[in-house]
Structure formats: structure tokens, C-alpha cells
Amino acid sequence: MGLFEVHWTYCHPWGLLTSANFQKYPNEHASHVLSVDTLERTVDPATGVISSTRLLRCKQALPSVIRRLGFNVSDEAFFLETSTLDPTTQIYTAKTVNLSLRSLFTAEETCVFKPDPQNPLQHTRFSQRAEITTVGALSLFSRLVEDAAVNRFKANAAKGRQGLESVIQAVIAEAQSVEARVAGGLKESLEGLASGLGTGAPGRM
Template sequence: MKFFQASHKFDHSWSQVTAANWMKYPNEQCPHVVAVDVLNRHIDPETGVLHTERLLTCNQNAPALVLKFLGGSTVSYVRETSELDPRTKKLTMKTENLSMCNVLRINETVTYTVHPQDANSTLFHQEAQIVAGSALSRFSSYVEDFCLTRFRDNAAVGRAGFEMVLDRFKAARLEAAQQLEKIEKATASL
């Protein structure tokens, strides 16, 4: 079993980050995520927590020989469950691979919280466990090390892609505010 941890500060408010999170895919940095389907979404009436379950469809970039040997496909599926608590301002997302999980299991937990030193920023924390299945017992350490390196590289690319989404989201909000201001000025002069 291998572990991965990373933290990052997004220079955007928690409400901006959590709103943009639902529009994270597709983005130019993560073209492997080809579809996101919402399977279930509901708000707990007692707590106000938004619960969401999504299915991410991805194109794997694994060597053809490896896929043939393991009986896999270039298309893989990931289940994501999330809890967004507007009272505590915490979004927790958990993902697990559904494809080839008998060969390799990757469980990831991501949290977004208000940054403790900067209320206009968001703290991102990411943890993952990578476990090679018993079918790979002789090679499990090698496979886990390889997957950990890929996960680390992909995590950095994913954060960069989300920064791009956040910047576009911010630009759209500013443009909408400017348009609203123009409309208000035009109607005030009537």
C-alpha cells in the first residue's frame, strides 16, 4: 500500500471554489475525463448537507500490452461521492476506481475548506491510498510505486486545470457584474 498527500491554497473564496468544482470537467489539462454523470443528488433536510454521487468516465493512457495482459479496457469508471456542508463550509469528495479494482484499487479523499489564515482563499487537501491486488503480488510494490508517481503527476496537472476553470469562472462572474451594472445605469437614466 502506498500513500499520497498534498495540500494547496487556491486564491479564490470557498464559495467560488465549490461552485466551480461542479464545472471542473472537461478542461484542457484533464482530457482523459470524457464524461461526468450525476447518479444521485439530494439535500439532507435536517443538516442542509448536499450529497452527490457521480460517475466519471475516463480514457486510460495505459500501455496496450498491460491492458491486454490484465484484461482491461481503455475506458475506465470512477465513482465519486461528495458532501458539501454550507454551515461548516467544507466540501469532502471521495473517489474510488470501479474499473480493474481487483488489480489495482485507488481511494482518494479531497477536502475544500476556508483557509484558516485567509478567509478569501480555500485550502485544498488531497489524500490517496494505492493498493495493488493479489493478482500482482510479486510485482505489487513496483506497480504501487509506478501508480504513485503517476498519481502525483496527474494531481499536479489536475490542480493546474482546476486553476484554469476557477479563472474562467471568475472572469465570467466579473463580466456578468459589468453587464448588470450597464443595465442598471441604462435603466436609471430612463
């Protein structure tokens, strides 16, 4: 079994991280992700827990050993992601598994976002764990295939952090733009009200 695990601290609050994560694709650092479709999303009225199921379509370069064995497979692969976001415990967990090439190998990934114990209001801890297991005809070449898959996860993990950071900055910029527009509209309303009061127009009997 091939194993990849990484832990990372984002200098952003948990709420911002999870909001940006739902908007993560597309971004310029994840060109391998071709599309993301939300199949289902529900909210538990009792707990507020948000459960989501998404289908990811990705372009992945397969390990060369697979092609050398004569497997004629598409470069596009599908993955199923199931996630839960608990606003009470502030834990977001996403589990992803490959749907394509299941007869050759399985790739199971778990990602978790939760507040950093050292600075829970401003920082978020991220953990990612992936397990790759070969099956069938590839079992004889398991080490080669699993090592190649682990290396691919490492490369995509770095791009994933860059992509999420870029989305976070976009979310912050959008929030600041909305805040500025609201503040500008409020200022105009107050100025109009003050002008009207100055002329004695409003409230005349």
C-alpha cells in the same frame, strides 16, 4: 500499499473553489477525463448539506507490468465519486474509488476543501490523499504497480490544480460579465426614468 498525499493553498475563497470544482470538467488540463455524469444530488433541508454521486469515465495508461502479465484490459476506466458540501462548517469532502480493474487493484482518493485558518475569507486549503492497493495476481508485483499508480496520481494532481485554476478564472469572468450586463441595464433604466421625469410624462393626472 502505495500512498500519495499533498496539501495546497488556493488564493481564492472557499465558496468560489467549491463552485468551480463542480464545473471542473471538461478543461484543457484534464484531457484524460472523458466524461462526468451526476447520478444523484440531494440537499438536506435541515442542514443544507449537499450530497452528490458522480460517475467519471477516464482514459488511463495502465502500468506496463499489467500488460506484460497478459491482462487484456481497456484503456478506459470508471470511477465513482461521492461528495458532501457542508455550508455551515464550510467543508467539502469528495471520495473517489475505482470501479474498473477491481480484481487487480483498488485506488481510493479523498479530497478536502476548507477555509485556510490563517486567512479564511480569502484562501482555501486543499488536501488530497490516495491509497493504492494491489490484489490477486499482481500482489507479487505490488511495488511496481503501486509506484506507477502513485506517479500517475502526482502527474494528474498537478494538472488538476492547473485545471481548477482555469475554471476559477472562467467563473470569475462570467460573474463579471453578468455584473456588467446588470449594471448596464440598470443604468439604462435609470436614464430612461430620468428622461421621463424631465419631460413630465410619468405621473400625469
